[in-house]
Amino acid sequence: MTAAAQFTRIPHPAPTSAQRRQEILAAPGFGRYFTDHMVSIDYADGQWTDARVEPYAPLSMDPATMVFHYGQAIFEGLKAYRQSDGSIATFRIDANAARFQRSSRRMAMAELPEELFIESVRQLLEVDTDWVPAAGGEDALYLRPFLFATESGLGVKPAGAYKYLLLGSPAGAYFPRGLKPVRVWLSTEYVRAAPGGTGEAKVAGNYAASLLAQKQASEQGCDQVVWLDACDHRYVEEMGTNNLFFVFGSGSQARLVTPELSGSLLPGITRDSLLTLAADAGYEVEQRRVSVEEWRKGAESGEITEVFGCGTAAVVIPVASVRSADGEFSIGNGEPGEVTMALRDTLTGIQRGTFADIHGWMRAL
Ligand code: PLP
Numbered sequence: 001m002t003a004a005a006q007f008t009r010i011p012h013p014a015p016t017s018a019q020r021r022q023e024i025l026a027a028p029g030f031g032r033y034f035t036d037h038m039v040s041i042d043y044a045d046g047q048w049t050d051a052r053v054e055p056y057a058p059l060s061m062d063p064a065t066m067v068f069h070y071g072q073a074i075f076e077g078l079k080a081y082r083q084s085d086g087s088i089a090t091f092r093i094d095a096n097a098a099r100f101q102r103s104s105r106r107m108a109m110a111e112l113p114e115e116l117f118i119e120s121v122r123q124l125l126e127v128d129t130d131w132v133p134a135a136g137g138e139d140a141l142y143l144r145p146f147l148f149a150t151e152s153g154l155g156v157k158p159a160g161a162y163k164y165l166l167l168g169s170p171a172g173a174y175f176p177r178g179l180k181p182v183r184v185w186l187s188t189e190y191v192r193a194a195p196g197g198t199g200e201a202k203v204a205g206n207y208a209a210s211l212l213a214q215k216q217a218s219e220q221g222c223d224q225v226v227w228l229d230a231c232d233h234r235y236v237e238e239m240g241t242n243n244l245f246f247v248f249g250s251g252s253q254a255r256l257v258t259p260e261l262s263g264s265l266l267p268g269i270t271r272d273s274l275l276t277l278a279a280d281a282g283y284e285v286e287q288r289r290v291s292v293e294e295w296r297k298g299a300e301s302g303e304i305t306e307v308f309g310c311g312t313a314a315v316v317i318p319v320a321s322v323r324s325a326d327g328e329f330s331i332g333n334g335e336p337g338e339v340t341m342a343l344r345d346t347l348t349g350i351q352r353g354t355f356a357d358i359h360g361w362m363r364a365l
């Protein structure tokens with residue numbers, strides 16, 4: 001099957017009223033509401049088949065379906081942004097399509113061709129256009145492509161059949177307090193991923209493995225967990241749903257450091273984009289290991305002036321303080337930093353079409 005192949009369209013018999021949709025779009029939150037349709041594509045006998053745009057609805061599945069038992073499930077997250085002329089554009093969709101394939105490969109799953117991934121997004125945006133939030137604000141339509149094993153049976157092996165689904169969900173700020181800097185919890189008891197494991201793939205199980213530490217973070221009054229490396233429990237990897245950046249110094253002397261891709265952290269598309277935008281802005285950028293001691297000492301001496309997390313859902317989120325079993329330290333004065341906000345403005349400006357897209361990241365669909 002190719003992207004040009006026909007997608008069957010089954011319109012929703014009773015779509016959400018315009019009034020209800022406006023109510024939802026006025027305060028969408030994150031991941032709470034879904035558009036009227038979803039895209040579904042099946043994989044069996046070595047072929048992608050039966051591409052459909054259909055009403056968003058529950059699935060009926062055999063209890064022996066392999067995903068329930070052995071967890072072959074991957075996902076992506078990207079956003080569609082309303083531009084000021086009313087059109088809709090996605091940000092680096094080809095990078096999400098490529099990472100989806102890499103995640104499939106790591107989990108011995110079928111790989112959805114990149115052009116089908118992109119076409120599925122185009123199809124959903126065409127039928128659910130009115131669900132993309134208005135231009136000029138921070139909101140966007142979050143897109144959630146995912147793939148899971150659908151073969152039934154209890155033998156442990158890569159499944160022979162899969163289902164790809166794409167959902168759309170209008171999204172505002174991921175953290176309920178918006179841009180207010182977050183407090184993070186350093187997990188020293190648990191690890192998210194180890195070398196040779198699945199940490200650099202966007203695999204559902206990575207998130208399942210993270211939830212106990214995230215629960216601990218909440219109990220400690222923190223917004224999110226920060227993971228350390230699995231071998232030394234010393235080097236910072238990433239946050240629960242974000243990559244991390246450290247700003248050393250300030251003004252034109254500021255330098256940015258982000259943990260290098262260790263094989264066990266997610267190669268974020270926002271991380272990669274900010275490395276480029278920071279270099280464009282004239283900052284020195286470095287990818288290397290950052291230890292917890294360096295973080296604490298740098299924050300205490302004032303050498304580390306800002307720290308922020310970045311990801312599709314959360315965009316760029318300042319980190320104000322770090323708590324662990326050993327105590328707590330803060331970064332800067334607890335307000336969003338200058339470099340953090342300048343990079344955030346550039347990134348969101350490109351996504352909203354108000355800044356020049358010199359790297360060709362936006363794609364109108
Ligand atoms: N790290 C983790 C664990 C994530 O879940 C995410 C979110 O997707 C990121 C990093 C950031 O990745 P991206 O910028 O591609 O959204």
Ligand code: COI
Pocket residue numbers: 076077078241311312313314
């Ligand atoms: C994203 O930023 O897209 C994520 O995947 C984070 C989270 C909602 C899982």
